[in-house]
Amino acid sequence: MENQEDSKSSSVSVLSWEQVSRLNEVLTEVVPVHGRGNFPTLEVRLKDIVARVRSRLERSGIAVKDVRLNGSTASHVLVQDVGWSYKDLDVIFRVDLPHEAEFRLIKDVVLGTLLDFLPEGVNKEKITPMTLKEAYVQKLVKVNTEQDRWSLISLSNNNGRNVELKFVDSIRRQFEFSVDSFQIVLDSMLSYYELAQAPMSPAFHPTVSGESVYGDFAAALGHLSGKLIATKRP
Numbered sequence: 001m002e003n004q005e006d007s008k009s010s011s012v013s014v015l016s017w018e019q020v021s022r023l024n025e026v027l028t029e030v031v032p033v034h035g036r037g038n039f040p041t042l043e044v045r046l047k048d049i050v051a052r053v054r055s056r057l058e059r060s061g062i063a064v065k066d067v068r069l070n071g072s073t074a075s076h077v078l079v080q081d082v083g084w085s086y087k088d089l090d091v092i093f094r095v096d097l098p099h100e101a102e103f104r105l106i107k108d109v110v111l112g113t114l115l116d117f118l119p120e121g122v123n124k125e126k127i128t129p130m131t132l133k134e135a136y137v138q139k140l141v142k143v144n145t146e147q148d149r150w151s152l153i154s155l156s157n158n159n160g161r162n163v164e165l166k167f168v169d170s171i172r173r174q175f176e177f178s179v180d181s182f183q184i185v186l187d188s189m190l191s192y193y194e195l196a197q198a199p200m201s202p203a204f205h206p207t208v209s210g211e212s213v214y215g216d217f218a219a220a221l222g223h224l225s226g227k228l229i230a231t232k233r234p
Contacts, residue, residue: 097169
């Protein structure tokens with residue numbers, strides 16, 4: 001039992017102020033979501049779209065266990081000068097997806113949230129979810145098997161910096177290499193943006209946890225810092 005606890009604790013680490021500061025930059029940066037045809041570019045901050053999607057899911061009856069930044073962007077937050085660029089802004093919402101209805105509801109919630117980001121002056125009443133999907137969604141994936149239940153909605157960016165919203169109930173393989181295994185739990189940051197009056201500082205900022213799905217946070221971080229690659233059960 002003790003070993004299990006040790007193993008569990010070693011997979012998680014609290015972020016330093018420098019890491020939280022980089023995370024704040026990622027979450028508050030304006031990312032353009034480019035529309036096809038005559039549709040205008042949406043100016044989206046990750047913190048805003050994530051908070052709105054989470055709130056609407058919960059109002060619709062889908063409980064969100066937590067929200068996580070994943071992949072290369074999480075790696076960038078943890079190790080600044082790693083020499084690897086990050087492109088897609090990959091966010092995981094951990095949810096239960098027992099039925100087909102939840103998959104449909106998630107898609108409707110995300111498309112409905114995009115309406116909030118349309119510029120003033122656009123007549124939103126005549127825009128249908130299908131129109132928004134055609135205009136702004138780069139990729140729509142749904143996997144619903146016994147072992148894997150998740151969906152992905154990727155929003156278009158002409159520079160390759162897609163906002164990728166992934167809704168995960170279960171997924172067999174979340175990463176290929178240890179350096180890809182990092183996830184940063186965003187809930188405390190989202191609460192801070194909603195409630196705090198003062199800007200973040202070294203003395204006053206939320207406690208943010210990072211996790212390595214690889215298992216050993218320190219080892220995986222060492223691989224990332226040293227640009228090493230390790231696999232687990234390849």
